[in-house]
Amino acid sequence: MSAYDADAAAAADRGDMLIYNANLFTGRRYAEAVLIRNGVVACAGDNDTVLREAGDDDSLLRIDAHGSLVLPGMVDAHMHLLETGVEMMMGQLRGFCSISDMVDGLRKRCVDMPFLISGGWDEENFAEHRLPDRHDLDKISTDRPVMLFRFCHHVVSVNSFVIEKCGLEHVPDAPGGIIRRDESGAPTGVLLDRAIEHLTELRTELVSSIAGDAVGKTIEYALSRGLTTLMSLDSDSLEFNTCRDLFSRNDLNCRLRLFLSARDFAVFGEYRDVRNQNDMFRVCGVKLFADGSFGGRTALLSAPYEDAQTTGLRLTDEKDFIRYMTIARERGMMVAAHAIGDRAIEEVLAAAEKAGLDGNKLRIEHAALTPPHVIRKIAMMHPTLVVQPHFLVGDWWLPVRLGDRCSDCYLFRTFTDLGLKPVGSSDSPVEPLDPWTGILSAVDRGKHAGVRIADLTANQALDSETALLMYTAWAGAASGEEGRLGMLEPGSYGDAVVMAERSIEAAMRKPAVLMTAVAGRIRFKSPAF
Numbered sequence: 001m002s003a004y005d006a007d008a009a010a011a012a013d014r015g016d017m018l019i020y021n022a023n024l025f026t027g028r029r030y031a032e033a034v035l036i037r038n039g040v041v042a043c044a045g046d047n048d049t050v051l052r053e054a055g056d057d058d059s060l061l062r063i064d065a066h067g068s069l070v071l072p073g074m075v076d077a078h079m080h081l082l083e084t085g086v087e088m089m090m091g092q093l094r095g096f097c098s099i100s101d102m103v104d105g106l107r108k109r110c111v112d113m114p115f116l117i118s119g120g121w122d123e124e125n126f127a128e129h130r131l132p133d134r135h136d137l138d139k140i141s142t143d144r145p146v147m148l149f150r151f152c153h154h155v156v157s158v159n160s161f162v163i164e165k166c167g168l169e170h171v172p173d174a175p176g177g178i179i180r181r182d183e184s185g186a187p188t189g190v191l192l193d194r195a196i197e198h199l200t201e202l203r204t205e206l207v208s209s210i211a212g213d214a215v216g217k218t219i220e221y222a223l224s225r226g227l228t229t230l231m232s233l234d235s236d237s238l239e240f241n242t243c244r245d246l247f248s249r250n251d252l253n254c255r256l257r258l259f260l261s262a263r264d265f266a267v268f269g270e271y272r273d274v275r276n277q278n279d280m281f282r283v284c285g286v287k288l289f290a291d292g293s294f295g296g297r298t299a300l301l302s303a304p305y306e307d308a309q310t311t312g313l314r315l316t317d318e319k320d321f322i323r324y325m326t327i328a329r330e331r332g333m334m335v336a337a338h339a340i341g342d343r344a345i346e347e348v349l350a351a352a353e354k355a356g357l358d359g360n361k362l363r364i365e366h367a368a369l370t371p372p373h374v375i376r377k378i379a380m381m382h383p384t385l386v387v388q389p390h391f392l393v394g395d396w397w398l399p400v401r402l403g404d405r406c407s408d409c410y411l412f413r414t415f416t417d418l419g420l421k422p423v424g425s426s427d428s429p430v431e432p433l434d435p436w437t438g439i440l441s442a443v444d445r446g447k448h449a450g451v452r453i454a455d456l457t458a459n460q461a462l463d464s465e466t467a468l469l470m471y472t473a474w475a476g477a478a479s480g481e482e483g484r485l486g487m488l489e490p491g492s493y494g495d496a497v498v499m500a501e502r503s504i505e506a507a508m509r510k511p512a513v514l515m516t517a518v519a520g521r522i523r524f525k526s527p528a529f
């Protein structure tokens, strides 16, 4: 593919770009060409019309797509910037099939590292079928901090060094969290949900030394997968400051949207100067937690789990929900509420109603278990549902946890039939930072990975174009930028992806990104481009 000659450098700086001879999906219709001026879409349509509009401007960066699929820059509406980057730098734990393999592998990896923080393990994949504890992690190191998160990030195992450093021996249990203890009452090194907050201070101190690199790596990788906007959830001041530094240095190559942790949102006044809310970087609202995860059996259910006598954990009580929702409403900002279990979703909707929060200011993160009575309440309030299709694959053991209730999980088709526009995301590092794995899972319900839930919920499959809308045009609602974000229509942000394939169907099966542009500027090029 020809494109990038020296004459175009100045135009590229301005964000002027023409893409033609494309099989182009604008997020609303199909076209052949798009013209981007000053980083914003000027027009999209057939080749003749758009080429005429472009005129004979020699300095315009002209890209002949040779019939390739061209899409709006894709959006990951729920991920974790810093955690993703830290796991990229320190090495993911996803591949380990036993605790002993993980310990052996990490002992070597840990030698040249001042600390080890990573995630990705799942005890369901371990030969030992149990959670790793302090005794396991002490075999990795006893003289530096080791924190290993379960892939869901609602459970963590730490070594004795961390237990001592964070004073976990002496912390009492608090609502919404569990510090697992042995018969003598000593912490086993396993922490669940709110109890993980005891690690925050130490973790922030350690991660601050690599935060800039971690965010930079995450963005670079995201661009190579066709993502041009990342919405990071539960951002703390370290993540906020790292992103703002990138933006102030003019080094920000993709759009970032942050939802602050409750703690940081409460003191948001200190960050008010960035509420100028520019197009590249903005703080959109607050992230709240109603419950935990299915994996940790901490998602809040209306009836007990199938494989344990618990209904999960409530992470935020109604009083606090209403307080934060009221602050958000008064500031004109959004609330992103993590709610996986049916009871958790109902509680979020009830609190939003009491706080007078509009449906378009409320995002429900995950919205996993939605039996008919919950669906009815969702349809009345019309919040934005931010879902993760690849959970179908990651949560392959779900039938054991939930039994028949699996058929009420991840109901993307029911949502779209009701006129709701679910928004796609990865929750990276929980699932891979790659919109194409999510699109494929929304279409085949995880059949490509051979999961049982694929057959149990086959009626919920989406067609590939609808699945793509979740990562493009529909994603704008997740940050209050409908029509501008995730589309290639006049007035939208000039973010575009050129794929090697010619159709959505082919791209979904074997995606190869040739070029990613943000605001009309090339931010990723594959060697094949």
Ligand SMILES: [Zn+2]
Pocket: 078, 079, 080, 233, 427
């Ligand atoms: Zn998340």
